[in-house]
Amino acid sequence: MKGYFAFLKKEFFEYTKTYKLFIMLMIFIIFGITNPLIAKLMPEIVGSLVTDGVVITLPEPTAYDAWAQFFKNATQMGLFVMVILFSGVLSSELSKGTLINLLTKGLSRTAVILSKYTCMVSVWTISISLCFGLTYGYTAYLFPQGETSNLLFSVFCLWLFGLFLLAALLFSATLTRSSYGGLLITGAVVVVCMVMNIIPDVHRYNPISLATDNMGLIMNSTEVSSLYSTIMISCLLSLIFVFLSVVIFRKKQL
Amino acid sequence: MDSAMLKEYLPFLIPLVIAQYALAITALVHVLRHPRYRFGNKVMWVLIVLFIQFIGPALYFAFGRGEE
Amino acid sequence: MGVLEIRQLYKSFGHHEVLKGLDMDVPEHSIFGFVGQNGAGKTTTMKIILGLLKPDSGSVTVCGEKVTYGESKANRHIGFLPDVPEFYGYMNPMEYLKLCGEIAGLSKTQIKSRSEELLELVGLKDQKKRISGFSRGMKQRLGIAQALLNEPKLLICDEPTSALDPIGRKEILDILLAAKGKTTIVFSTHILSDVERICDRIAVLHDGKLALCGTLSEIKERHRLHGFILEFENEEAASCFENTEELKQPSISLSRDGSTVKVFMKDGGMDGHFLLGVLSQKRIVPLKFAVMEPTLESLFMEVVR
Numbered sequence: 001m002k003g004y005f006a007f008l009k010k011e012f013f014e015y016t017k018t019y020k021l022f023i024m025l026m027i028f029i030i031f032g033i034t035n036p037l038i039a040k041l042m043p044e045i046v047g048s049l050v051t052d053g054v055v056i057t058l059p060e061p062t063a064y065d066a067w068a069q070f071f072k073n074a075t076q077m078g079l080f081v082m083v084i085l086f087s088g089v090l091s092s093e094l095s096k097g098t099l100i101n102l103l104t105k106g107l108s109r110t111a112v113i114l115s116k117y118t119c120m121v122s123v124w125t126i127s128i129s130l131c132f133g134l135t136y137g138y139t140a141y142l143f144p145q146g147e148t149s150n151l152l153f154s155v156f157c158l159w160l161f162g163l164f165l166l167a168a169l170l171f172s173a174t175l176t177r178s179s180y181g182g183l184l185i186t187g188a189v190v191v192v193c194m195v196m197n198i199i200p201d202v203h204r205y206n207p208i209s210l211a212t213d214n215m216g217l218i219m220n221s222t223e224v225s226s227l228y229s230t231i232m233i234s235c236l237l238s239l240i241f242v243f244l245s246v247v248i249f250r251k252k253q254l
Numbered sequence: 255m256d257s258a259m260l261k262e263y264l265p266f267l268i269p270l271v272i273a274q275y276a277l278a279i280t281a282l283v284h285v286l287r288h289p290r291y292r293f294g295n296k297v298m299w300v301l302i303v304l305f306i307q308f309i310g311p312a313l314y315f316a317f318g319r320g321e322e
Numbered sequence: 323m324g325v326l327e328i329r330q331l332y333k334s335f336g337h338h339e340v341l342k343g344l345d346m347d348v349p350e351h352s353i354f355g356f357v358g359q360n361g362a363g364k365t366t367t368m369k370i371i372l373g374l375l376k377p378d379s380g381s382v383t384v385c386g387e388k389v390t391y392g393e394s395k396a397n398r399h400i401g402f403l404p405d406v407p408e409f410y411g412y413m414n415p416m417e418y419l420k421l422c423g424e425i426a427g428l429s430k431t432q433i434k435s436r437s438e439e440l441l442e443l444v445g446l447k448d449q450k451k452r453i454s455g456f457s458r459g460m461k462q463r464l465g466i467a468q469a470l471l472n473e474p475k476l477l478i479c480d481e482p483t484s485a486l487d488p489i490g491r492k493e494i495l496d497i498l499l500a501a502k503g504k505t506t507i508v509f510s511t512h513i514l515s516d517v518e519r520i521c522d523r524i525a526v527l528h529d530g531k532l533a534l535c536g537t538l539s540e541i542k543e544r545h546r547l548h549g550f551i552l553e554f555e556n557e558e559a560a561s562c563f564e565n566t567e568e569l570k571q572p573s574i575s576l577s578r579d580g581s582t583v584k585v586f587m588k589d590g591g592m593d594g595h596f597l598l599g600v601l602s603q604k605r606i607v608p609l610k611f612a613v614m615e616p617t618l619e620s621l622f623m624e625v626v627r
Contacts, residue, residue: 110393
């Protein structure tokens with residue numbers, strides 16, 4: 001337990017000192033601000049592009065457009081940036097051998113894996129909350145009469161998908177020695193999820209629904225209850241990934 | 255954009271510009287002050303950091319920065 | 323009871339057998355030189371002791387506690403200095419030792435006093451710089467400080483001096499000597515002069531087993547060559563001595579190089595008195611008459627060949 005907290009502190013210190021935390025926060029802050037802004041400006045941008053007499057009439061933007069931007073940016077760009085930033089979570093320590101000293105001091109390998117996961121989850125949670133807060137505030141400012149449903153639940157789903165992705169990343173990192181290998185396996189996991197989504201029956205249980213059904217939830221076209229099984233599965237898979245990471249890492253020759 | 259609109263969007267633009275520049279400049283300073291990279295060279299990283307928004311600095315800190 | 327006991331250790335990588343039944347005992351409060359060629363299996367042995375590698379068979383006991391692979395409880399008795407210690411480059415020495423201390427479960431005040439004491443010992447006391455700017459030697463010294471932090475009963479150093487310049491080497495050896503009273507030190511090396519400088523016991527690892535083991539004086543005694551070097555005034559006197567009838571025996575071999583003659587005697591039956599007798603009988607007075615001491619290098623070459 002002592003090792004867990006000491007190592008967790010070191011992880012936060014590391015993300016601060018290597019600018020990774022800063023980058024994460026900045027990017028999510030920028031997203032938070034741009035989401036409603038792009039939604040608001042979209043008709044103007046499209047209008048200025050069309051010059052040769054073709055008239056495209058776009059409907060007046062609403063709060064939905066702002067949230068559409070939020071879920072698009074956060075899922076595509078945000079998760080992408082996060083996975084890239086965290087891709088060296090284990091490989092950088094393994095290739096340099098920085099863990100050896102600490103492990104021979106009696107730090108348990110379980111504590112290494114768990115504190116690394118805790119730290120990544122915390123950074124993701126802070127980032128997504130910041131992004132959400134900013135988008136929420138600015139959307140209220142730009143679209144005062146916007147009404148959305150299930151907003152918090154929808155963001156919760158996205159957050160949970162982040163947890164699932166990080167667990168997959170951690171698991172991949174224990175399997176390989178290079179950060180690229182970890183990225184590749186994580187990418188493969190996502191691709192598999194996406195391909196599986198083609199089968200309609202799988203959609204209900206596929207973790208990726210957590211990141212694709214968000215707009216449906218907000219517009220009330222998707223039932224909240226339809227995601228319950230997905231949530232269960234995602235939690236279970238995340239737990240399995242973390243558990244396997246611990247098991248594999250404990251048996252790894254360093 | 256006319257000045258009225260600019261005024262309306264100022265609460266957005268100011269923090270946005272600050273955040274973007276902070277990101278780019280932090281990365282740029284680091285690129286220039288630590289001229290050893292895992293791959294690529296200084297010119298390449300300066301261009302990436304300055305011209306690929308958001309992702310550029312992230313790529314640099316995740317992959318580009320060498321051992322100090 | 324030994325601090326470290328290794329019994330019948332086997333380890334192979336693929337088809338390459340590195341350790342073939344290694345037995346080793348390290349008694350308390352010794353500085354134990356673990357010598358071997360590059361690739362002899364020194365690092366492998368150490369990693370097994372630390373539970374970082376899994377042996378094919380055999381057992382390792384540290385302070386009476388059995389080493390298990392993966393999460394080794396025995397590690398709390400051990401301080402380890404890897405051959406090239408790696409640290410988190412963004413920390414300074416104090417921050418790093420604090421992290422180590424917290425992991426080892428020391429209290430805040432303990433960490434502070436131990437860190438200061440150790441940084442003083444290794445000469446990094448007022449170093450506020452980040453570790454990323456450290457030289458090889460400074461990293462090695464910080465490595466010793468972190469290894470000694472939890473007052474280990476056994477300090478294991480993997481080639482602590484190999485990568486250093488002569489000054490850095492001397493510093494490390496001095497630090498190890500200073501730590502001798504408090505802990506048992508096992509250090510691997512292929513630099514024999516380092517071993518002679520500080521070790522009281524040595525073991526030579528060759529072909530997966532210990533080829534030599536014991537205290538330095540014991541080993542030298544055991545491998546005494548019964549050889550003598552005689553230096554004469556001129557070549558004439560030397561050849562006169564060389565051709566003496568009494569020396570023409572199967573158990574004696576002679577070799578002459580200019581005015582110097584080397585005499586080797588095969589069994590312990592004859593000794594220096596015999597040669598002195600021959601000299602006085604022939605009425606030759608040598609310039610120099612010396613017993614050949616086995617050097618560690620010659621011993622090493624002998625067992626490794």
